[in-house]
Amino acid sequence: MAKYVYDFTEGNRNLKDLLGGKGANLAEMTNLGLPVPPGFTITTEACRYYLAEGKVPDGLGDEVDRHLEALERAMGRKLGQTDDPLLVSVRSGAKFSMPGMMETVLNIGLNDESVHGLAKQAGGNERFAWDSYRRLIQMFGKTVLGIDGEHFEGALEALKGDRQDTDLGAGELQGLVETFKGIVREQAGMEFPADPREQMRLAVKAVFDSWNAPRAVLYRRQERIPADLGTAVNIVAMVFGNCGNDSGTGVAFTRDPGSGQQGIYGDYLQNAQGEDVVAGIRNTIPLQDLERIDKRSYDELLEIMATLENHYRDLCDIEFTIERGKLWMLQTRVGKRTAAAAFCIATQLVDQGLITMDEAVTRVTGDQLAKLMFPRFDAEAAKKRIAKGMNASPGAAVGKAVFSSERAVELAGQGEDVILVRRETNPDDLSGMIAARGILTSRGGKTSHAAVVARGMGKTCVCGAEELEVSIEGKRFTAPGGVTVSEGDVISIDGSTGEVFLGEVPVVDSPVVEYFEGKDVGDDDLVRAVDRVMRHADETRGLQVRANADTPEDAARARRFGAQGIGLCRTEHMFLGERRKLVEDLVLASGEQERQAALDALEPLQRADFEGIFQAMDGLPVTIRLIDPPLHEFLPDLTELSVRVALADAGAGEATDKDRELLAAVKRLHEQNPMLGLRGVRLGLVIPGLFAMQVRAIAQAAKAVPGARPEIMIPLTVAVQELEAVREEAAAILAEAGVDALIGTMIETPRAALTAGQVAEAAQFFSFGTNDLTQMTWGFSRDDVEAAFFSRYLELGIFGVSPFETLDRDGVGRLVRIAAEEGRAARPDLKLGICGEHGGDPDSVHFCHEAGLDYVSCSPFRIPVARLEAGRAALSQNDSDTR
CATH class of the missing domain: 3.20.20.60 (Phosphoenolpyruvate-binding domains)
Known part of the structure; x- marks a missing residue:
């Protein structure tokens, strides 16, 4: 019998083909003794079978049952147990990172009974329990049932008004749960499933199906990821970052993925679940601020970051949650980085003795080098800066402002350069992000969806430009000083500084091109890294x-x-x-x-x-x-000659004897x-x-x-x-x-x-x-x-x-x-x-x-x-x- 399910204790990072990147790395962190919530992985083989046959493999349900029972024993409670529920997340995880392209459902196991048990479990925190329940219905409705997310988001925005979602009380959230169940009933023609096992079963199938979702297909094509790999599914015991201000969630990088500089880099959000960070719904705080909020967790996180970077011998991208002061590691992977960071990090790791120069050459690509040769803004040019955000992905981008992915695709198809402007992007914006020269958002941090995807694609991106008031409906944004930019107006964005300029800013050669041209570029870290890599590549x-x-x-x-x-x-x-x-x-x-x-x-x-x-x-x-x-490239145009002679014969023009000789010769050789x-x-x-x-x-x-x-x-x-x-x-x-x-x-x-x-x-x-x-x-x-x-x-x-x-x-x-x-x-x-x-x-x-x-x-x-x-x-x- 084929084995389709692996406990985290059974895998390792070398099994990415089978367990996907997320599952393999969760297993690796488990083996390293890091604080990973218990869980198990359904393999990519099961996904491929499902996509080919239209049903899950025989025996998969029994395997999942056995591993779920083991998980329940480890946690000391059962899935959806009314008085003390175990909740799980169902997360996608392909071999290659596809940020935001496939599906995840959190808080599986909640229903009208277990929500009270969850509140009791959290020391009577009713607000936390109802917030978790509304998140489940919202994610399940959108992901599993295919309901347009605007129905849920509209109801939430109407309830919030000018408040943050963290300002909503338990009673309001309980009412929102009923509203969300009504949306499910109206839009899907069914009741929200109360059975935790049914929730999990449907969520697993939704993750499998998301492998062939249009945005996932488009992303794979962009990144040249094979279409036949399939995704694994990770079922993980839930830990909660939305329990209050002693809880939170964040994303950390072991060094700056934009420049490669060593240091503390990442975003943190108190009283939130992980999707809040990547969605850019609330602006995050710098990871360094966690030291002030929860020094014990902060110190433990830095220690784990160092362990992971030394173990993987590379920049690591980490997702974590703090639940009432307890740190949990939810994911790690070799992090996406900009082209400049790739070269700098490769040579830094050589200097640290973690990799060889041979490995450094294999850690960078020709596509990344080509991106470093693109022009940059002229520092001496006159510019009208209208805003400043976060320098999420470097580069210089100039184009017409557009406010929807559809418009970005349309204008780019006509040969226009465009900048996609959004409050925040989501996976449905992928086509517009690909078409655009650059991306500008008014919300979100350096680890938001826009930032992560732009870095992966080598697109210029400025995120979290909070000074901008973006009106998607009005197709415009306003900036301080009364500046209004409407769709079609030209703007320039600098992904290296986070600056936003009105109009077209002139560009100049990059220092890497000047280096290849033999010009003096001074003491430039990036150029030094490129030079070292190129010399070794030439020797090899x-x-x-x-x-x-x-x-x-x-x-x-x-x-x-x-x-x-x-x-x-x-x-x-x-x-x-x-x-x-x-x-x-x-x-x-x-x-x-x-x-x-x-x-x-x-x-x-x-x-x-x-x-x-x-x-x-x-x-x-x-x-x-x-x-x-x-031959025709060096002959007079046959049509033009024919018309000239024909007009002359009709008395409506002139043609010389030479024209007639040429016409005869061109016809002969046509x-x-x-x-x-x-x-x-x-x-x-x-x-x-x-x-x-x-x-x-x-x-x-x-x-x-x-x-x-x-x-x-x-x-x-x-x-x-x-x-x-x-x-x-x-x-x-x-x-x-x-x-x-x-x-x-x-x-x-x-x-x-x-x-x-x-x-x-x-x-x-x-x-x-x-x-x-x-x-x-x-x-x-x-x-x-x-x-x-x-x-x-x-x-x-x-x-x-x-x-x-x-x-x-x-x-x-x-x-x-x-x-x-x-x-x-x-x-x-x-x-x-x-x-x-x-x-x-x-x-x-x-x-x-x-x-x-x-x-x-x-x-x-x-x-x-x-x-x-x-x-x-x-x-x-x-x-x-x-x-």
């Missing part, structure tokens, strides 16, 4: 990193960013602007004399281009792709699908002298620049015979000039990949053009389909991520592996690289390392990301080799 990686660069300026920047050569120099980009006319003349030439004249005009221009790039790269290899445009037409190697074979002119220009430039290392790449090869024809001519030109250069090809069609063994006999290197290889393998035209249906494919789970963003390992990746293996079998010294946009994508870089490629090539700005990920890929491989 096997993959070289080259740049896609077409100009001397791009080449020079690429070198500053750490490029070890150019992997793709696109010569067609050199023929834009004024030169386009020369290529047009070449393509439309009616005879040898006209064609040669165009080639003679282009050759010195090409030579100068290549000399500049060779000089910028100073002895590093430069892979030059011979011209590869769809293609229905230019991307699959006369381009690449075909263009060089059909237009005599074109490739020869380029090769001569490369050879002359190489002779003129000492140490130049050209590599000539033939584009769009499909058959080895094409490559042989061009290679023979190119080799002869190079030999005549006395220049040594590799000659290879770009693998960007499925046939080229599948016949790589043949192609390698004529090629000294392969460079995988994964942009076109992806298009041709999937049968997608990137320009046409991304806007047309990719979003729907992502929603349906057909894609986890766009195949143009991250390499499709199963299809395109398999073609790359086949070509690499068969190519090297035919030519063992075959050099292999990738030059599509995937070359700067972190996951794709790992694939290239695994596939045995020699280098990746990407745009200059992504070179640091590729360098870091290449180091991480090598360390991951080393780690797997030793296991």
